Amino acid sequence: MKKISIKYGVIAGITATLFMITSTVLHYDNPNFKNGEIIGYSGMLIAFIFIFIAVKSYRDKQNNGVISFGEAFKIGLFITLIASTFYVVTWLIEYYFFMPDFMDKLISSTIENLKAQGLSPTEIAAKSKEIERYREWYKNPILVILMSYMEILPVGLLVTLISSLILKRKKAVEL
Numbered sequence: 001m002k003k004i005s006i007k008y009g010v011i012a013g014i015t016a017t018l019f020m021i022t023s024t025v026l027h028y029d030n031p032n033f034k035n036g037e038i039i040g041y042s043g044m045l046i047a048f049i050f051i052f053i054a055v056k057s058y059r060d061k062q063n064n065g066v067i068s069f070g071e072a073f074k075i076g077l078f079i080t081l082i083a084s085t086f087y088v089v090t091w092l093i094e095y096y097f098f099m100p101d102f103m104d105k106l107i108s109s110t111i112e113n114l115k116a117q118g119l120s121p122t123e124i125a126a127k128s129k130e131i132e133r134y135r136e137w138y139k140n141p142i143l144v145i146l147m148s149y150m151e152i153l154p155v156g157l158l159v160t161l162i163s164s165l166i167l168k169r170k171k172a173v174e175l
Contacts (some may be wrong), residue, residue, distance in 0.1 A: 001058060004104065005075050008054035009082025012047040016083050016152065017090045024094055030103075033109050044152055047083055048159035051076040057169045069168040080084020084156060088148040103138045107131050115147025 027036035034063060055075050059067035095102055110131055114124050137143040 001071070001075055002078075004054050004058050004062070005078035008050040008084065009079040010086075012050040012079055012083035013086025014169045015047035015050070016044055016087045019046070019088055020087060021094070024099065028099060028105075033106060040151075041045075041155065043078050044087075044155045045159070048080070048156050050083075051079050051156070051159050052163040052167070054079055055163050059167055059169060066169055067167060067173065068170070069164050072164035073160055076156070076163055080156030080160055081155065084149055084152045090147055091148045092141070092144065095138075096141075103135045107135060 001067045020043065023039040023043070026039070027033065030036075054069065058075060059065060063071075107128075109149045111128055114127055119127070132173070134175065137147065
């Protein structure tokens with residue numbers, strides 16, 4: 001179980017990382033961050049397909065066609081943690097070495113979007129104050145790490161839960 005979790009965790013991590021890098025390269029100078037988010041979350045889902053593949057492979061090839069929900073969840077959890085760590089480390093490198101002005105651009109883009117939505121100056125000021133919290137949080141590397149994990153971990157846990165429910169099997173299938 002450990003070997004398959006590491007193998008597919010690394011594959012999922014590389015996949016999520018490649019999507020993140022592609023997204024940031026394509027959209028860093030584009031004031032519309034929404035397309036980058038779509039690519040990023042799509043990449044996470046594609047990366048976490050490897051959870052399903054790993055659990056099914058383990059069940060069918062190494063565990064005689066049987067796997068409990070708990071075993072399946074454990075495999076998915078390990079893959080999620082490995083892939084998420086790849087994602088977070090990559091984001092830290094991107095942010096601190098290549099995009100130190102990311103928060104400025106994100107906040108500016110968000111405020112422009114609020115104006116385009118026709119919000120009043122009072123509403124924009126209130127939202128801007130709320131958004132400024134993120135800039136403060138991004139001054140602390142621990143908070144950057146935690147926020148980055150909170151982007152990807154829920155996606156992996158959801159895919160793990162669904163895969164575990166679909167693939168659990170108490171008895172081997174007889175042919």
